[in-house]
Amino acid sequence: MSGLLEATGISKSFAGIQALQDVTLSVDAQQRTGLIGPNGAGKTTFFNCLLGVLAPDEGEVRFKGQDMGGVPVSHRARAGIGRTFQRIELFDETSVFEHLFIAERVRNGSGAFWKDLVGLGRPKPAEINRCREMLDLLGLLPVADEPIEALSLGQGRLVEVGRALMTNPELLLLDEPSSGLDRKETAALAATLRAVQAERGFAILLVEHDIELVADFTEHTYVLDFGTLIASGPTSEVLDDPEVRASYLGTFEAEA
Numbered sequence: 591m592s593g594l595l596e597a598t599g600i601s602k603s604f605a606g607i608q609a610l611q612d613v614t615l616s617v618d619a620q621q622r623t624g625l626i627g628p629n630g631a632g633k634t635t636f637f638n639c640l641l642g643v644l645a646p647d648e649g650e651v652r653f654k655g656q657d658m659g660g661v662p663v664s665h666r667a668r669a670g671i672g673r674t675f676q677r678i679e680l681f682d683e684t685s686v687f688e689h690l691f692i693a694e695r696v697r698n699g700s701g702a703f704w705k706d707l708v709g710l711g712r713p714k715p716a717e718i719n720r721c722r723e724m725l726d727l728l729g730l731l732p733v734a735d736e737p738i739e740a741l742s743l744g745q746g747r748l749v750e751v752g753r754a755l756m757t758n759p760e761l762l763l764l765d766e767p768s769s770g771l772d773r774k775e776t777a778a779l780a781a782t783l784r785a786v787q788a789e790r791g792f793a794i795l796l797v798e799h800d801i802e803l804v805a806d807f808t809e810h811t812y813v814l815d816f817g818t819l820i821a822s823g824p825t826s827e828v829l830d831d832p833e834v835r836a837s838y839l840g841t842f843e844a845e846a
């Protein structure tokens with residue numbers, strides 16, 4: 591096995607609910623991979639096992655060949671796994687720039703995180719440049735000084751992406767980035783993600799309900815249903831699979 595990420599035989603249960611059963615998935619460097627499945631299929635649980643937020647009951651997560659078992663969340667982030675959250679997790683009154691600046695300080699490990707939060711550590715020119723470069727890449731420079739509460743939901747998602755990218759991840763885990771966005775906002779988000787990924791070359795594992803986005807954006811797709819993988823392979827083949835279509839019937843019909 592030689593993928594960037596190799597998760598093998600992952601199982602996880604919560605008080606009798608088998609959220610994941612023997613799930614094996616790999617992502618190669620620079621690859622865009624989708625992970626789809628109905629509500630409660632285990633997608634977020636799987637992300638949390640990759641990130642170290644949850645310890646799987648069984649199975650192994652390897653990243654760049656290294657066994658991540660027992661490696662804490664912060665070390666996995668430093669090793670190169672970035673993430674965004676299913677529910678937006680930003681501070682309403684904090685500016686766009688400050689979100690990236692805090693991530694930058696955490697990345698370079700100056701250890702002054704809390705001091706910076708209360709305004710004692712001023713951004714250095716190199717830090718300002720890195721943050722502005724990222725904001726520019728994401729089209730967020732015009733709103734750099736706005737508080738999060740002044741942004742659209744789509745812009746808020748891009749701030750989350752930017753914050754995750756400040757640590758230079760080699761793998762970015764996106765948990766339903768289109769959630770709450772309309773079609774136009776979703777298309778704009780996809781276009782920005784594509785451009786940023788082309789520029790920076792990280793791999794993406796994308797959890798989505800929006801089949802159109804998965805079809806458009808990913809090369810490979812895995813399908814979870816009740817905690818079990820029911821299909822995987824090239825995205826176009828997977829989305830044509832009768833079993834996959836059956837588990838997504840409502841979605842496909844709604845879009846037809």
Ligand SMILES: Nc1ncnc2c1ncn2[C@@H]1O[C@H](COP(=O)(O)OP(=O)(O)OP(=O)(O)O)[C@@H](O)[C@H]1O
Pocket residue numbers: 604605607608609627628629630631632633634635636676
């Ligand atoms: N902390 C927890 N404690 C108990 N049960 C949990 C916990 N987290 C998840 N579950 C259960 O595990 C199953 C998988 O949930 P998970 O959130 O991973 O699904 P999902 O595929 O991300 O769903 P969605 O599409 O709604 O986000 C569900 O039955 C859920 O209720």
Ligand SMILES: [Mg+2]
Pocket residue numbers: 633634635676
């Ligand atoms: Mg989820």
